[in-house]
Amino acid sequence: MLDTFSNAELKHVNVQPRSGTAADTVVTRDDYADAVTEITSWDGYAKSPLHALQNLSNAMELGAIFYKDEGTRFGLGSFKALGGSYAGLRVIQRELSKKLGKEISARDVRKRIYADDVASITLVSATDGNHGKSLSWGAQRFGAPCHIYIHRDVSEPRAQAMRDFGATVIRVDGDYDASVDAARNDANENGWFVVSDTSWEGYTQPPVDVMAGYGVMTKEIFEQMDTAPTHVFIQCGCGGLAAGVAASFRQLWGEAAPQIVIVEPELAPCLFETAKAGKKTDVVVQEETLMAGLSVGEPSGIAWQILSEEASDYVTIPETLIAPAMRLLARPIGNDPKVVAGESAIAGLAALMAGAQHTSLRDALRLTNQSRVLLIGSEGATDPAIYEALVNG
16 A cells, blocks of 8 residues: 555645735734634544544654544534634624624623524635535534525535535535636625635635634643644645644744645646745636545635745646545554545645655655654545545445
Protein backbone atom coordinates (compact mmCIF):
# COMPACT_ATOMS: atom_id res chain seq x y z
CA MET A 1 0.00 0.00 0.00
CA LEU A 2 2.82 2.42 0.79
CA ASP A 3 4.10 2.04 -2.79
CA THR A 4 0.95 3.79 -4.01
CA PHE A 5 2.08 6.95 -2.27
CA SER A 6 5.75 6.66 -3.22
CA ASN A 7 4.79 6.52 -6.91
CA ALA A 8 2.41 9.49 -6.80
CA GLU A 9 3.18 12.79 -8.47
CA LEU A 10 2.51 15.85 -6.35
CA LYS A 11 2.79 19.50 -7.25
CA HIS A 12 4.42 21.72 -4.64
CA VAL A 13 5.17 25.39 -4.31
CA ASN A 14 7.08 26.97 -1.45
CA VAL A 15 6.53 30.65 -0.69
CA GLN A 16 7.91 33.13 1.79
CA PRO A 17 5.02 34.14 4.06
CA ARG A 18 4.40 37.86 4.17
CA SER A 19 4.89 39.75 7.40
CA GLY A 20 1.75 41.08 9.02
CA THR A 21 -0.76 40.81 11.83
CA ALA A 22 -3.64 38.94 10.18
CA ALA A 23 -3.38 36.03 12.62
CA ASP A 24 -4.34 38.40 15.43
CA THR A 25 -6.67 40.79 13.65
CA VAL A 26 -8.87 38.84 11.20
CA VAL A 27 -10.09 36.44 13.89
CA THR A 28 -9.17 37.94 17.24
CA ARG A 29 -8.38 36.22 20.50
CA ASP A 30 -11.74 37.41 21.82
CA ASP A 31 -13.49 35.91 18.78
CA TYR A 32 -11.98 32.52 19.52
CA ALA A 33 -12.61 32.80 23.27
CA ASP A 34 -16.28 33.71 22.78
CA ALA A 35 -16.78 30.77 20.42
CA VAL A 36 -15.10 28.34 22.81
CA THR A 37 -17.20 29.54 25.75
CA GLU A 38 -20.41 29.21 23.77
CA ILE A 39 -19.85 25.93 21.93
CA THR A 40 -18.43 24.04 24.90
CA SER A 41 -21.66 24.85 26.78
CA TRP A 42 -23.85 23.07 24.20
CA ASP A 43 -25.52 19.77 25.03
CA GLY A 44 -23.49 16.95 23.55
CA TYR A 45 -20.14 18.73 23.57
CA ALA A 46 -17.13 16.46 24.05
CA LYS A 47 -13.51 16.73 22.99
CA SER A 48 -12.72 14.87 19.81
CA PRO A 49 -9.85 12.38 20.05
CA LEU A 50 -6.26 13.02 19.00
CA HIS A 51 -4.78 9.73 17.79
CA ALA A 52 -1.06 8.97 17.76
CA LEU A 53 -0.14 6.96 14.63
CA GLN A 54 3.23 5.82 15.89
CA ASN A 55 3.71 2.77 13.66
CA LEU A 56 2.91 4.85 10.60
CA SER A 57 5.35 7.56 11.67
CA ASN A 58 8.04 4.92 12.18
CA ALA A 59 7.43 3.57 8.68
CA MET A 60 7.75 7.11 7.29
CA GLU A 61 10.87 7.82 9.39
CA LEU A 62 9.19 10.70 11.16
CA GLY A 63 9.14 11.56 14.83
CA ALA A 64 5.36 11.35 15.27
CA ILE A 65 2.08 11.64 13.39
CA PHE A 66 -1.04 12.88 15.19
CA TYR A 67 -4.55 12.67 13.74
CA LYS A 68 -7.31 14.88 15.15
CA ASP A 69 -10.47 12.88 14.49
CA GLU A 70 -13.48 15.15 13.94
CA GLY A 71 -15.72 12.30 12.82
CA THR A 72 -17.37 12.20 16.25
CA ARG A 73 -18.14 15.92 16.60
CA PHE A 74 -21.68 16.45 17.99
CA GLY A 75 -22.79 13.33 16.12
CA LEU A 76 -22.63 15.27 12.84
CA GLY A 77 -19.52 13.56 11.51
CA SER A 78 -17.32 16.58 10.82
CA PHE A 79 -15.50 19.64 12.14
CA LYS A 80 -18.11 21.80 10.41
CA ALA A 81 -20.34 21.27 13.44
CA LEU A 82 -18.17 23.88 15.14
CA GLY A 83 -18.45 26.52 12.42
CA GLY A 84 -21.75 26.68 10.56
CA SER A 85 -24.01 26.21 13.57
CA TYR A 86 -22.11 28.79 15.63
CA ALA A 87 -22.08 31.32 12.79
CA GLY A 88 -25.82 30.78 12.33
CA LEU A 89 -26.37 31.44 16.02
CA ARG A 90 -24.37 34.67 15.78
CA VAL A 91 -26.42 35.84 12.75
CA ILE A 92 -29.64 35.20 14.68
CA GLN A 93 -28.25 36.97 17.74
CA ARG A 94 -27.24 40.06 15.74
CA GLU A 95 -30.49 40.26 13.78
CA LEU A 96 -32.62 39.89 16.91
CA SER A 97 -30.64 42.62 18.65
CA LYS A 98 -31.29 44.97 15.70
CA LYS A 99 -34.98 44.07 15.50
CA LEU A 100 -35.70 44.34 19.21
CA GLY A 101 -33.42 47.30 19.89
CA LYS A 102 -31.55 45.64 22.73
CA GLU A 103 -28.65 43.25 23.18
CA ILE A 104 -29.76 39.65 22.86
CA SER A 105 -27.40 36.99 24.20
CA ALA A 106 -26.54 33.68 22.59
CA ARG A 107 -28.05 32.00 25.64
CA ASP A 108 -31.37 33.80 24.99
CA VAL A 109 -31.39 32.31 21.49
CA ARG A 110 -30.47 28.83 22.71
CA LYS A 111 -33.22 28.93 25.34
CA ARG A 112 -35.82 29.91 22.70
CA ILE A 113 -36.79 33.03 24.66
CA TYR A 114 -37.59 34.89 21.42
CA ALA A 115 -38.85 31.91 19.44
CA ASP A 116 -41.46 33.81 17.39
CA ASP A 117 -38.91 36.39 16.28
CA VAL A 118 -36.29 33.76 15.44
CA ALA A 119 -38.84 31.95 13.27
CA SER A 120 -38.83 34.99 10.96
CA ILE A 121 -35.06 34.83 10.37
CA THR A 122 -34.27 32.46 7.48
CA LEU A 123 -30.70 31.18 7.27
CA VAL A 124 -29.25 30.25 3.88
CA SER A 125 -26.03 28.68 2.65
CA ALA A 126 -24.42 26.71 -0.14
CA THR A 127 -22.59 23.49 0.71
CA ASP A 128 -20.91 20.33 -0.48
CA GLY A 129 -22.48 18.66 2.55
CA ASN A 130 -20.84 19.22 5.92
CA HIS A 131 -21.29 22.99 6.32
CA GLY A 132 -24.94 22.76 5.30
CA LYS A 133 -25.52 19.87 7.68
CA SER A 134 -24.03 21.89 10.53
CA LEU A 135 -26.13 24.95 9.69
CA SER A 136 -29.28 22.83 9.36
CA TRP A 137 -28.62 21.21 12.73
CA GLY A 138 -27.99 24.58 14.36
CA ALA A 139 -31.04 26.21 12.75
CA GLN A 140 -33.25 23.39 14.01
CA ARG A 141 -31.80 23.77 17.52
CA PHE A 142 -32.35 27.51 17.54
CA GLY A 143 -35.74 27.49 15.78
CA ALA A 144 -34.85 29.27 12.52
CA PRO A 145 -35.93 28.24 9.00
CA CYS A 146 -33.02 27.07 6.83
CA HIS A 147 -32.51 26.80 3.07
CA ILE A 148 -29.48 24.91 1.79
CA TYR A 149 -28.20 25.04 -1.80
CA ILE A 150 -26.26 22.08 -3.16
CA HIS A 151 -24.66 21.48 -6.55
CA ARG A 152 -25.45 18.70 -9.01
CA ASP A 153 -22.80 16.30 -7.69
CA VAL A 154 -23.66 16.35 -3.98
CA SER A 155 -24.81 12.83 -3.08
CA GLU A 156 -28.44 12.25 -2.18
CA PRO A 157 -27.64 10.81 1.28
CA ARG A 158 -25.84 14.05 2.14
CA ALA A 159 -28.85 16.04 0.92
CA GLN A 160 -31.22 13.87 2.95
CA ALA A 161 -29.13 14.37 6.09
CA MET A 162 -29.85 18.10 5.84
CA ARG A 163 -33.56 17.52 5.21
CA ASP A 164 -33.61 15.35 8.32
CA PHE A 165 -32.63 18.46 10.29
CA GLY A 166 -35.54 20.39 8.80
CA ALA A 167 -33.74 22.23 6.00
CA THR A 168 -35.22 22.97 2.60
CA VAL A 169 -32.64 21.67 0.12
CA ILE A 170 -32.34 23.23 -3.35
CA ARG A 171 -30.17 21.48 -5.94
CA VAL A 172 -28.45 23.72 -8.50
CA ASP A 173 -27.45 22.52 -11.97
CA GLY A 174 -23.83 23.61 -11.64
CA ASP A 175 -20.76 23.28 -9.43
CA TYR A 176 -20.17 24.47 -5.87
CA ASP A 177 -19.45 28.04 -6.91
CA ALA A 178 -22.73 28.10 -8.85
CA SER A 179 -24.58 27.02 -5.71
CA VAL A 180 -22.89 29.85 -3.77
CA ASP A 181 -24.14 32.36 -6.36
CA ALA A 182 -27.67 30.93 -6.28
CA ALA A 183 -27.84 31.04 -2.49
CA ARG A 184 -26.58 34.61 -2.41
CA ASN A 185 -28.98 35.80 -5.13
CA ASP A 186 -32.05 34.19 -3.57
CA ALA A 187 -31.13 35.52 -0.15
CA ASN A 188 -30.90 39.05 -1.53
CA GLU A 189 -34.28 38.74 -3.23
CA ASN A 190 -36.08 37.27 -0.20
CA GLY A 191 -34.46 39.05 2.72
CA TRP A 192 -32.79 35.87 3.98
CA PHE A 193 -29.44 35.73 5.76
CA VAL A 194 -26.45 33.98 4.21
CA VAL A 195 -24.27 31.96 6.58
CA SER A 196 -21.25 31.11 4.46
CA ASP A 197 -17.82 29.76 5.31
CA THR A 198 -16.28 31.74 2.46
CA SER A 199 -16.04 35.52 2.19
CA TRP A 200 -16.45 38.02 -0.62
CA GLU A 201 -16.34 41.78 -0.92
CA GLY A 202 -18.62 43.29 1.69
CA TYR A 203 -19.32 39.93 3.35
CA THR A 204 -16.94 38.86 6.10
CA GLN A 205 -18.60 38.53 9.52
CA PRO A 206 -20.20 35.07 9.25
CA PRO A 207 -17.01 33.57 7.75
CA VAL A 208 -15.07 35.06 10.69
CA ASP A 209 -17.59 33.46 13.06
CA VAL A 210 -17.16 30.13 11.25
CA MET A 211 -13.38 30.28 11.71
CA ALA A 212 -13.80 31.33 15.34
CA GLY A 213 -15.85 28.17 15.89
CA TYR A 214 -12.90 26.08 14.76
CA GLY A 215 -11.05 27.53 17.73
CA VAL A 216 -12.75 24.90 19.87
CA MET A 217 -10.81 22.24 17.94
CA THR A 218 -7.49 24.09 18.08
CA LYS A 219 -7.81 24.76 21.80
CA GLU A 220 -8.42 21.05 22.34
CA ILE A 221 -5.31 20.20 20.32
CA PHE A 222 -3.30 22.73 22.33
CA GLU A 223 -4.42 20.97 25.52
CA GLN A 224 -3.91 17.46 24.09
CA MET A 225 -0.30 17.98 22.92
CA ASP A 226 2.67 18.45 25.23
CA THR A 227 4.50 20.63 22.70
CA ALA A 228 3.61 22.22 19.40
CA PRO A 229 3.78 20.05 16.27
CA THR A 230 6.47 20.96 13.78
CA HIS A 231 4.09 20.67 10.81
CA VAL A 232 0.38 20.80 10.09
CA PHE A 233 -0.73 19.25 6.80
CA ILE A 234 -4.19 20.68 6.30
CA GLN A 235 -6.71 20.39 3.50
CA CYS A 236 -8.29 23.38 1.81
CA GLY A 237 -11.54 24.12 0.08
CA CYS A 238 -12.09 27.87 0.30
CA GLY A 239 -9.38 28.06 2.98
CA GLY A 240 -11.50 28.78 6.04
CA LEU A 241 -10.44 25.72 8.02
CA ALA A 242 -6.75 26.17 7.26
CA ALA A 243 -6.82 29.88 8.05
CA GLY A 244 -8.77 29.37 11.27
CA VAL A 245 -6.31 26.72 12.41
CA ALA A 246 -3.23 28.70 11.36
CA ALA A 247 -4.32 31.90 13.09
CA SER A 248 -5.33 30.13 16.28
CA PHE A 249 -2.07 28.17 16.47
CA ARG A 250 -0.10 31.40 16.01
CA GLN A 251 -2.03 32.91 18.91
CA LEU A 252 -1.63 29.81 21.07
CA TRP A 253 1.98 28.86 20.31
CA GLY A 254 3.53 32.13 19.13
CA GLU A 255 6.95 31.67 17.54
CA ALA A 256 6.71 27.92 18.15
CA ALA A 257 3.67 27.66 15.87
CA PRO A 258 4.00 24.85 13.31
CA GLN A 259 4.86 25.02 9.63
CA ILE A 260 1.58 25.17 7.68
CA VAL A 261 1.33 22.93 4.60
CA ILE A 262 -1.81 23.52 2.52
CA VAL A 263 -3.15 20.48 0.63
CA GLU A 264 -5.68 20.59 -2.20
CA PRO A 265 -7.03 18.29 -4.90
CA GLU A 266 -5.22 18.77 -8.20
CA LEU A 267 -8.72 19.22 -9.68
CA ALA A 268 -9.46 22.27 -7.49
CA PRO A 269 -6.18 24.08 -6.70
CA CYS A 270 -7.45 27.59 -5.94
CA LEU A 271 -5.08 28.24 -3.00
CA PHE A 272 -2.16 26.63 -4.85
CA GLU A 273 -2.68 29.03 -7.77
CA THR A 274 -3.25 31.92 -5.38
CA ALA A 275 0.07 31.22 -3.67
CA LYS A 276 1.88 31.03 -7.01
CA ALA A 277 0.36 34.33 -8.15
CA GLY A 278 0.79 36.04 -4.79
CA LYS A 279 -2.81 37.27 -4.94
CA LYS A 280 -6.29 35.81 -4.67
CA THR A 281 -6.83 33.73 -7.81
CA ASP A 282 -9.94 31.80 -8.87
CA VAL A 283 -9.80 28.56 -10.86
CA VAL A 284 -12.44 26.84 -12.96
CA VAL A 285 -13.30 23.39 -11.63
CA GLN A 286 -13.55 21.33 -14.81
CA GLU A 287 -14.08 18.00 -13.07
CA GLU A 288 -15.36 17.30 -9.57
CA THR A 289 -12.96 15.68 -7.13
CA LEU A 290 -13.98 12.75 -4.95
CA MET A 291 -12.99 14.99 -2.04
CA ALA A 292 -16.36 16.73 -2.23
CA GLY A 293 -15.71 19.19 0.57
CA LEU A 294 -12.61 20.50 -1.18
CA SER A 295 -14.10 21.10 -4.63
CA VAL A 296 -13.90 24.89 -4.59
CA GLY A 297 -12.70 27.24 -7.30
CA GLU A 298 -12.78 30.55 -5.41
CA PRO A 299 -10.70 31.06 -2.26
CA SER A 300 -12.00 33.08 0.67
CA GLY A 301 -10.48 36.55 0.74
CA ILE A 302 -10.17 36.74 4.51
CA ALA A 303 -8.72 33.23 4.64
CA TRP A 304 -6.05 34.28 2.15
CA GLN A 305 -5.18 37.29 4.32
CA ILE A 306 -4.19 34.85 7.05
CA LEU A 307 -2.64 32.13 4.90
CA SER A 308 -0.50 34.61 2.97
CA GLU A 309 1.23 35.36 6.29
CA GLU A 310 1.16 31.90 7.89
CA ALA A 311 1.45 29.19 5.22
CA SER A 312 4.76 28.36 3.56
CA ASP A 313 3.91 25.33 1.43
CA TYR A 314 1.10 24.41 -0.97
CA VAL A 315 0.66 20.90 -2.34
CA THR A 316 -1.85 19.31 -4.71
CA ILE A 317 -2.65 15.61 -4.72
CA PRO A 318 -4.11 13.31 -7.40
CA GLU A 319 -7.39 11.42 -7.06
CA THR A 320 -5.53 8.11 -7.01
CA LEU A 321 -4.43 8.68 -3.41
CA ILE A 322 -7.89 9.13 -1.89
CA ALA A 323 -9.00 5.52 -1.46
CA PRO A 324 -5.55 4.23 -0.40
CA ALA A 325 -5.33 6.90 2.32
CA MET A 326 -8.80 6.00 3.60
CA ARG A 327 -7.83 2.32 3.63
CA LEU A 328 -4.60 3.06 5.47
CA LEU A 329 -6.58 4.55 8.35
CA ALA A 330 -9.27 1.85 8.26
CA ARG A 331 -6.66 -0.93 8.24
CA PRO A 332 -3.68 0.67 10.01
CA ILE A 333 -0.12 -0.49 10.45
CA GLY A 334 0.46 -2.60 13.58
CA ASN A 335 -1.52 -1.47 16.60
CA ASP A 336 -2.17 2.08 15.40
CA PRO A 337 -5.83 2.96 16.07
CA LYS A 338 -8.39 2.29 13.36
CA VAL A 339 -9.97 5.51 12.09
CA VAL A 340 -13.05 6.04 9.94
CA ALA A 341 -12.10 8.93 7.65
CA GLY A 342 -14.18 10.36 4.81
CA GLU A 343 -12.90 11.43 1.42
CA SER A 344 -12.13 15.03 2.38
CA ALA A 345 -10.46 14.07 5.66
CA ILE A 346 -7.45 12.31 4.21
CA ALA A 347 -5.89 14.98 1.98
CA GLY A 348 -3.25 15.90 4.54
CA LEU A 349 -2.39 12.26 5.18
CA ALA A 350 -2.10 11.51 1.47
CA ALA A 351 0.23 14.48 0.91
CA LEU A 352 2.34 13.53 3.92
CA MET A 353 2.65 9.90 2.82
CA ALA A 354 3.74 10.87 -0.68
CA GLY A 355 5.95 13.75 0.40
CA ALA A 356 7.78 11.75 3.05
CA GLN A 357 8.77 9.12 0.46
CA HIS A 358 10.05 11.53 -2.22
CA THR A 359 13.54 12.68 -1.23
CA SER A 360 13.35 16.08 -2.92
CA LEU A 361 9.87 16.86 -1.64
CA ARG A 362 10.71 15.55 1.82
CA ASP A 363 13.64 17.94 1.94
CA ALA A 364 11.57 20.82 0.56
CA LEU A 365 8.94 20.27 3.26
CA ARG A 366 11.67 20.00 5.91
CA LEU A 367 10.50 16.58 7.07
CA THR A 368 12.99 14.69 9.26
CA ASN A 369 13.01 11.89 11.80
CA GLN A 370 12.33 14.57 14.41
CA SER A 371 9.21 15.97 12.73
CA ARG A 372 5.95 15.88 14.68
CA VAL A 373 3.18 16.16 12.12
CA LEU A 374 -0.43 17.05 12.88
CA LEU A 375 -3.24 16.02 10.53
CA ILE A 376 -6.79 17.37 10.79
CA GLY A 377 -9.22 14.50 10.18
CA SER A 378 -12.04 16.79 9.18
CA GLU A 379 -14.81 14.21 8.67
CA GLY A 380 -15.89 10.65 9.22
CA ALA A 381 -18.06 8.61 6.86
CA THR A 382 -20.53 11.36 6.05
CA ASP A 383 -21.84 9.25 3.16
CA PRO A 384 -21.55 5.61 4.33
CA ALA A 385 -22.14 4.14 0.86
CA ILE A 386 -19.31 6.17 -0.69
CA TYR A 387 -17.07 5.32 2.25
CA GLU A 388 -17.69 1.58 1.90
CA ALA A 389 -17.13 1.68 -1.86
CA LEU A 390 -13.78 3.44 -1.51
CA VAL A 391 -12.45 1.50 1.47
CA ASN A 392 -13.59 -1.94 0.36
CA GLY A 393 -13.78 -1.47 -3.40
